[in-house]
Amino acid sequence: MSAVPTAAPSSLDALLRRGPYQAYSYSYPHKSAYRPLAAPRALADVWAGEDRSALFAYVHVPFCSMRCGFCNLFAMAQPHDDLVDRYVAAVVRQMQAVDEALGERRFVRLALGGGTPSYLSAAQLERLYGALSQRLGIDLEDTPSGIEVSPETVTTDRLAVCRTMGVDRVSMGVQSFSDAEVRALARPQQNATVIAAVEAIRRAGFPVLNLDLIYGIAGQTLASWASSLDSALALAPEEIYLYPLYVRERTGLGKLAIRRAADPVDDRPAMYALACDRLAAAGYVQVSMRMFRAPHAPADAGPAYSCQTDGMVGLGAGARSYTSRLHYSSHYAVERVATRDIVERFAEGDLAHFATVDYGFELDGEEQRRRFAIQSLLSQPGLVAADYRTRFGSDWADDLPQLSELAVRGLARDDGGLLALTAAGLARADTLGPWLVSDGVARRMDAGC
Structure with missing residues (x-):
């Protein structure tokens, strides 16, 4: 599979001349740098000697109701119901293996990501959260917890389970409020669906709502981008994430050969500047290139967690786990057939399989x-x-x-x-x-x- 492009060894000035949009460094090292380990290692040995007093539990759900044209994540659309059931059962088995390997520990953050975790039924979500509490000992009521959703999967019963299980942050990918632009992203979606989803999330009482938007979409203009920003601000989300569009090989847009290089003008820098000004005027504080927090967002009252120093326990196919010396996961894919094969293998895993690590990156x-x-x-x-x-x-x-x-x-x-x-x-x-x-x-x- 193709990796996320990296910069060839060069001076900073040379890289700056290339333009600002080269690669999103959301983790280091990127998973495309992972390789099979020289020999499988026992999970208990991997975590031996690690500080386990402030861990992040991340559950990966690699299923979606549709595959967006820009998506290069480890996910698959419209899986068979049987595979989803077997996958959830496998994640619960993995929790048992993690429980036995970690020993004494404390989880201070929890998130369900994907894919689209809200693709799961209310009963499946309840099973996962119940196991997180019973198997891993996570205090669902007091541990800051988030879930990613898509507008078409937001239902009253799913939201009720998540809120009952202590979820306090819902992140929803809207991408654009323009019908033409979401079609250009190969993501059919109606504004009415987005508005209904936001209203349901608000009624359910979640303290934090995050909305994701994308800029640099084919046909998008500064005026239409400003309109999407205004539509998002009218919903008063506690957080807004702004993502520049990257068209990667083996994604839907990549296969259609829709490349930014075909456009003689890259408007993304101007769109970014416009967004920074507009969000600042609305009182939002910029936390990173992508994240903006509203003045009415609640303060994080949970235990301290630092992604630079504290460990992460990934659960599910595609989930990464971080110790100070080893990052590990299952194998990674983008295309549907390869993704399905990895998910199938994960769903068949027994306790012995989940008690070993064989793929990752060792950090010197x-x-x-x-x-x-x-x-x-x-x-x-x-x-x-x-x-x-x-x-x-x-x-x-x-x-x-x-x-x-x-x-x-x-x-x-x-x-x-x-x-x-x-x-x-x-x-x-x-x-x-x-x-x-x-x-x-x-x-x-x-x-x-």
């Missing part, structure tokens, strides 16, 4: 330091020098001297204690992420898997 000291810097820098508040020193016993300026180039170019502010991206740096996050990828990880990603 350099990669651990690089990951910490990337994950810190690309969102607010930024890279805290004291946190880095506490974690690694050294200074980022010595370990990653190239970061000093950011302040010189006005992309970051460095006051000696905090390296934080400026507005110009946030706008270039999809350039800076690839720039910070190590040569070894870049080679793996470019080679595919």
Whole structure:
């Protein structure tokens, strides 16, 4: 399969000249850098010696009611009901294996992602949440918990289960409020469905609603983008995520050969700037290149969790797990046949299968330091020098001297204690992420898997 494109070794200035949209660095290293391990490892050994006092549990549901044309995630549309049932049962078995391997632990965050977790029936959702409580000991009432939904899958019974099980954040992909633009994304969707879904979510009493929007869609203009932003703001979501469109190989849009390169003008920078201004005027605070938080969003009252330092336990096919030294998962695919085969194998897994790890990426000291810097820098508040020193016993300026180039170019502010991206740096996050990828990880990603 094709990996997410990475930047060839080059100077920062050369990368900046390419334009701001090169690759989304939502994790490091990207899963396309994972490989079969030299030998399978026992799950208990992988977690031995790890700090398990503040873990994130992530459950991956790789099913959707439709496959969006832009999607390059590990997901499949319209699976057979039998496969969905067997998959849910396998995730519950996996929880048993994790329970036995982890020993004493504490989960402080929980999320169901996908795919579309709300594709599951209310009964299937209830089974998963019940097992998370009973098998893994997660306090559903007090643990901050989120779920991803799509408008057409929002139903009263599903929402009732999620709210009863302590879910406090619902994230919904709207992408655009223009009928023509959602058709261009190969995602048939009506505004009436979106509005009805938002109203149902509000009636159910979820404290946080996030809406995802996409800019750079074929046929989208600054005026139509502004209209979508205004439509989203009228719904007063607590969070808004803005995603620039990337057309990747082996996605629906990629197969149709719809490429940004065919358009002589890339309006995404102007659309991004317009969105930043409009959301700021509405009182939203920018957290990263993509995330904006409303002034009425509730404060996070849950236990502290840091993605840079705390572990993640992934459940389900495609879910990634993070320890300090090893990131692991099942294999990864984009195309339907390969995805289905991986999901089928997962659904057949027994306890012994789920008690071992055989695919992932082992992080040496350099990669651990690089990951910490990337994950810190690309969102607010930024890279805290004291946190880095506490974690690694050294200074980022010595370990990653190239970061000093950011302040010189006005992309970051460095006051000696905090390296934080400026507005110009946030706008270039999809350039800076690839720039910070190590040569070894870049080679793996470019080679595919």
